[in-house]
Amino acid sequence: MSKLKIAIQKSGRLSEKSIQLIEECGIKLPNGGGKLITESTNFPVEVLFLRDDDIPEYVDQGVADIGVIGENVLLESRKNITIVEKLGFSACRLSLAVPKEIDYPDLAYFNGKKVATSYPNILSDYFEQNDINATIEFISGSVEIAPGIGLAAGICDIVSSGSTLLSNGLKEVEKVMSSQAVLVTSGNLEAEKQAILNKLLFRIRAVQKAKESKYILLNAPNEKLDKIVKILPGMNSPTILPLAKEGWSSLHSVIGEDKFWDVIDALKDAGAEGILVVPIEKMIV
Ligand SMILES: Nc1ncnc2c1ncn2[C@@H]1O[C@H](COP(=O)(O)OP(=O)(O)OP(=O)(O)O)[C@@H](O)[C@H]1O
Numbered sequence: 692m693s694k695l696k697i698a699i700q701k702s703g704r705l706s707e708k709s710i711q712l713i714e715e716c717g718i719k720l721p722n723g724g725g726k727l728i729t730e731s732t733n734f735p736v737e738v739l740f741l742r743d744d745d746i747p748e749y750v751d752q753g754v755a756d757i758g759v760i761g762e763n764v765l766l767e768s769r770k771n772i773t774i775v776e777k778l779g780f781s782a783c784r785l786s787l788a789v790p791k792e793i794d795y796p797d798l799a800y801f802n803g804k805k806v807a808t809s810y811p812n813i814l815s816d817y818f819e820q821n822d823i824n825a826t827i828e829f830i831s832g833s834v835e836i837a838p839g840i841g842l843a844a845g846i847c848d849i850v851s852s853g854s855t856l857l858s859n860g861l862k863e864v865e866k867v868m869s870s871q872a873v874l875v876t877s878g879n880l881e882a883e884k885q886a887i888l889n890k891l892l893f894r895i896r897a898v899q900k901a902k903e904s905k906y907i908l909l910n911a912p913n914e915k916l917d918k919i920v921k922i923l924p925g926m927n928s929p930t931i932l933p934l935a936k937e938g939w940s941s942l943h944s945v946i947g948e949d950k951f952w953d954v955i956d957a958l959k960d961a962g963a964e965g966i967l968v969v970p971i972e973k974m975i976v
């Protein structure tokens with residue numbers, strides 16, 4: 692029976708979350724051992740642990756069927772592979788930065804200047820689209836030190852909190868792209884592997900959906916239920932159960948994590964009491 696080969700980063704910013712996602716899908720992986728390839732004991736997948744930059748090539752070649760990488764690495768690779776699912780973790784951006792004391796006018800600042808980056812393809816496309824004529828200096832890591840050692844006038848690198856820029860005396864001046872972890876495939880899977888991927892995607896979506904939602908329970912006097920129900924945007928209509936206390940009910944519903952804080956005050960004002968909000972592990976809609 693065929694197995695779906697999944698390439699994930701061996702060690703780095705994507706590793707832990709990639710393994711966590713696989714495990715949250717109920718796919719068991721043997722513990723540790725430093726192996727670079729491992730098989731699940733309860734789902735037809737093999738996991739390959741690789742450098743993230745190598746994953747696009749392996750997926751393109753069919754050595755791996757799917758892979759987890761940042762959108763930045765996908766775009767830089769210029770491979771003919773496609774995103775099957777955005778995974779929502781390792782959110783960051785690729786930005787241009789210059790020494791903080793520079794009085795930066797606009798993108799034209801980079802005309803005739805040298806810019807250091809590990810993303811020469813993305814950056815040259817970006818400069819071309821914006822009619823900027825700059826020299827791109829490729830360096831594979833520690834890009835933030837380039838201006839300080841006189842290698843370049845600016846850099847283009849990953850920014851998340853901004854603390855690496857700050858500690859190297861740089862400031863972000865232009866966002867080139869946003870990125871998050873994505874699941875990619877070459878799109879040439881044989882039927883049996885595609886069926887495994889479909890099963891995996893179904894589980895990933897259930898896990899993702901659950902993370903975006905919370906299960907809410909509250910108590911309220913019966914005469915206030917109508918008003919409370921109108922405040923709660925649920926999956927379907929909420930469940931209402933009578934409480935032992937005469938004239939009171941317990942109401943259960945599912946609510947978007949992003950909406951929760953907006954509606955909580957409205958619920959209290961409408962007479963809700965004993966509000967409990969609990970995480971959902973999986974959600975099939
Ligand atoms: N500070 C950050 N916050 C959030 N996401 C990040 C951050 N830095 C990088 N990423 C994302 O995680 C991916 C992997 O980053 P990491 O720094 O582990 O890569 P790397 O050093 O190239 O690793 P490798 O050794 O596998 O080549 C990046 O391509 C990017 O999409």
Ligand SMILES: O=P(O)(O)OC[C@H]1O[C@H](OP(=O)(O)OP(=O)(O)O)[C@H](O)[C@@H]1O
Pocket residue numbers: 704832833835848849850851852853854855856
């Ligand atoms: O804006 P920040 O939150 O500071 O994050 C940005 C930094 O994070 C990444 O490096 P990482 O820490 O993964 O180390 P690496 O360069 O060794 O990959 C990236 O290359 C930046 O240097």
Ligand SMILES: [Mg+2]
Pocket residue numbers: 742743744
């Ligand atoms: Mg890398």
